[in-house]
Amino acid sequence: MEYLVASAIGLTTAVGVYLVLRPHSFPVVIGMALLSYAVNLFIFAMGRLVVHQPPVLQPEATGYADPLPQALVLTAIVISFGMTALFVVLAMRGYLESGSDRVDGRGRRTPPAVEETR
Amino acid sequence: MRTDWLIALPILIPLLACALSAALWGRARAQRVVTFVAAAALLLASAALVAATLEHGVIASQMGDWPAPFGITLVSDLLAAAMVAITALMYAATAVYAQAEDVERREAEGWHPLLAALVFGVCGAFLTGDLFNLYVWFEVMLIAAFGMLVLGGGREQLDAGVKYAVLNLLATTVFLIGVGMLYGLTGTLNLADLARRVPEVGNDGAVGAVAFLLLAGFGAKAAVFPLFFWLPAAYHTAAAPVAAIFAAMLTKVGVYAIIRVFSLVFVGSSEWIPWVLGGVAAATMVTGVLGAAAHWDIRRILSFHIISQIGYMLVGIAIATPLALAGAVLYIVHHIVVKANLFLVAGAMRRTGGSFALAHLGGLWRRDPWLGILFAVPALSLAGLPPLSGFWGKLVVIQSGLEGGAAWLAAVALAVSLLTLYSMLKIWMEAFWKEPPAGEAPPDLGGTTRLLMLGPVVALALVTLTIGLWTEPFAALALAAGEQLAGREAYIAAVLGGGAP
Numbered sequence: 048m049e050y051l052v053a054s055a056i057g058l059t060t061a062v063g064v065y066l067v068l069r070p071h072s073f074p075v076v077i078g079m080a081l082l083s084y085a086v087n088l089f090i091f092a093m094g095r096l097v098v099h100q101p102p103v104l105q106p107e108a109t110g111y112a113d114p115l116p117q118a119l120v121l122t123a124i125v126i127s128f129g130m131t132a133l134f135v136v137l138a139m140r141g142y143l144e145s146g147s148d149r150v151d152g153r154g155r156r157t158p159p160a161v162e163e164t165r
Numbered sequence: 166m167r168t169d170w171l172i173a174l175p176i177l178i179p180l181l182a183c184a185l186s187a188a189l190w191g192r193a194r195a196q197r198v199v200t201f202v203a204a205a206a207l208l209l210a211s212a213a214l215v216a217a218t219l220e221h222g223v224i225a226s227q228m229g230d231w232p233a234p235f236g237i238t239l240v241s242d243l244l245a246a247a248m249v250a251i252t253a254l255m256y257a258a259t260a261v262y263a264q265a266e267d268v269e270r271r272e273a274e275g276w277h278p279l280l281a282a283l284v285f286g287v288c289g290a291f292l293t294g295d296l297f298n299l300y301v302w303f304e305v306m307l308i309a310a311f312g313m314l315v316l317g318g319g320r321e322q323l324d325a326g327v328k329y330a331v332l333n334l335l336a337t338t339v340f341l342i343g344v345g346m347l348y349g350l351t352g353t354l355n356l357a358d359l360a361r362r363v364p365e366v367g368n369d370g371a372v373g374a375v376a377f378l379l380l381a382g383f384g385a386k387a388a389v390f391p392l393f394f395w396l397p398a399a400y401h402t403a404a405a406p407v408a409a410i411f412a413a414m415l416t417k418v419g420v421y422a423i424i425r426v427f428s429l430v431f432v433g434s435s436e437w438i439p440w441v442l443g444g445v446a447a448a449t450m451v452t453g454v455l456g457a458a459a460h461w462d463i464r465r466i467l468s469f470h471i472i473s474q475i476g477y478m479l480v481g482i483a484i485a486t487p488l489a490l491a492g493a494v495l496y497i498v499h500h501i502v503v504k505a506n507l508f509l510v511a512g513a514m515r516r517t518g519g520s521f522a523l524a525h526l527g528g529l530w531r532r533d534p535w536l537g538i539l540f541a542v543p544a545l546s547l548a549g550l551p552p553l554s555g556f557w558g559k560l561v562v563i564q565s566g567l568e569g570g571a572a573w574l575a576a577v578a579l580a581v582s583l584l585t586l587y588s589m590l591k592i593w594m595e596a597f598w599k600e601p602p603a604g605e606a607p608p609d610l611g612g613t614t615r616l617l618m619l620g621p622v623v624a625l626a627l628v629t630l631t632i633g634l635w636t637e638p639f640a641a642l643a644l645a646a647g648e649q650l651a652g653r654e655a656y657i658a659a660v661l662g663g664g665a666p
Contacts, residue, residue: 056501067331067335072327075331078335079335082335082338083338086338086341086342088343088344089342090344090348092349092400093346093348093349093465094348095343095349114350116345119297119348122297122301123300123341125166126301126304129308130304130307130334133308133311133330134327134330134331134334136236137311137315137323137326137327137330138327140315140323141320141323141324141326141327144319144323145320150327150328150331150405156342164181164447
């Protein structure tokens with residue numbers, strides 16, 4: 048199971064990094080989301096992978112699943128969801144304002160104003 | 166106990182202000198009252214917190230009465246208390262200044278709740294004693310910052326907002342990976358508990374990797390050398406009050422986090438840490454100041470100077486003697502006041518001269534000498550001329566560099582000061598002394614606008630002068646804070662109750 052989880056995290060991270068490096072805002076949004084999934088899985092795995100164990104320590108229990116990373120991951124999921132929503136709105140408004148969804152500013156209807164002269 | 170409330174107040178006041186002013190959406194007058202009352206209350210609360218911290222030493226409060234390290238702890242040592250106090254000052258100054266220009270439009274888009282939310286996040290980040298909690302505060306701060314950056318939403322601002330958002334989210338992701346690894350290694354995320362457990366891990370490679378991840382995450386927030394590129398891409402588009410509070414607080418939260426983690430948790434755990442920090446500090450100082458020298462727009466010049474000044478703070482952290490840490494603390498306090506003040510003055514200069522571009526400015530000295538004096542105070546202080554506050558910050562940092570066996574860092578710091586003076590003089594010559602450009606000049610700054618714009622500027626200039634001329638209490642405070650940071654026992658004992666686990 049360790050190999051499965053580890054390679055899943057690695058693959059998600061790799062795809063996320065690739066997408067974040069794309070020049071359009073939609074792949075960047077998806078890439079950020081994938082990266083945050085990878086990190087969430089990573090934190091979850093840091094509580095060690097155990098199956099069929101109670102999350103609460105009792106005298107008769109033989110082992111336990113660490114509940115804290117699950118709480119941390121829950122917080123991180125909520126935050127990254129909110130961030131993704133905010134970012135989508137930002138990217139949408141940027142697209143509507145400038146008519147291009149490129150994050151590097153190329154392909155605009157008019158190029159961004161150059162303030163500096165001299 | 167009474168101190169429990171004192172620690173929670175700097176977080177509760179802006180939260181309440183944020184909620185109230187959001188509920189009063191569309192009623193600008195009521196929102197203004199909320200913001201000003203909250204700023205005044207935060208100033209009082211932070212003054213009380215500093216007094217309590219001076220009296221009792223490090224104070225800690227367990228949220229929900231869960232004993233540390235299981236619950237979330239709020240901790241206030243001298244550094245944190247001083248940072249909260251200076252945040253309160255910035256809150257008040259920007260709130261007043263923002264009333265001067267363009268206020269209706271900004272208020273209609275939610276200026277008051279966003280400002281309160283930003284202060285809420287910043288105060289939380291300063292006071293938390295838990296690494297994961299710090300992550301949450303970073304995100305609170307970040308969301309408010311996005312909102313403020315795109316206030317008034319021109320295309321430029323949106324463009325900057327997208328860059329700012331992606332790069333800061335990536336930095337937070339890196340930080341979060343570090344947090345996850347640290348939990349996997351030690352089973353705790355309470356900073357005081359980590360300080361005891363990390364030396365016991367015995368896996369130097371893994372601890373080093375975590376230290377590097379955290380340094381990269383915080384470093385990107387603090388805009389240090391290889392990770393600073395988002396800052397000049399974003400700050401120069403924001404409105405003057407927004408740029409002022411960003412320049413004052415956001416990067417400094419990153420620096421604060423670096424100080425906290427590297428003076429408390431990773432002390433002596435890896436040999437490379439001081440070297441990397443020192444190298445990063447030197448590179449940050451040099452690239453920042455060179456970037457500033459190459460630009461001819463006031464806001465861009467000031468943005469690059471933020472980066473350069475972050476380097477000085479890192480010098481203090483890299484050397485890590487009590488004196489060096491005291492220098493870093495003094496420098497941060499001075500820098501927040503001065504940098505915010507410069508951005509506020511820049512806004513007033515644009516109002517009077519009609520542009521941020523130096524080529525389009527000129528003759529301001531003849532039109533408004535007071536503005537010139539108010540620019541000169543923070544500008545010369547930034548360059549570190551005596552008797553202003555920047556001189557003492559630099560003096561302590563450089564002295565600790567010479568004593569701590571890092572003379573090369575001290576040399577770089579001195580050379581960079583000279584270049585800082587060059588770009589400040591450049592602004593002065595171009596904007597104040599040059600012949601005014603041809604064409605119609607905007608109307609003189611007068612009446613209520615003048616009072617609202619220059620009032621906060623004068624107040625902050627007075628703070629700079631006070632630190633400069635009456636240094637003793639501030640230096641004593643910084644030295645005590647440095648001692649507290651270098652001797653970690655007080656912090657650990659205050660959080661964990663002193664006894665063995």
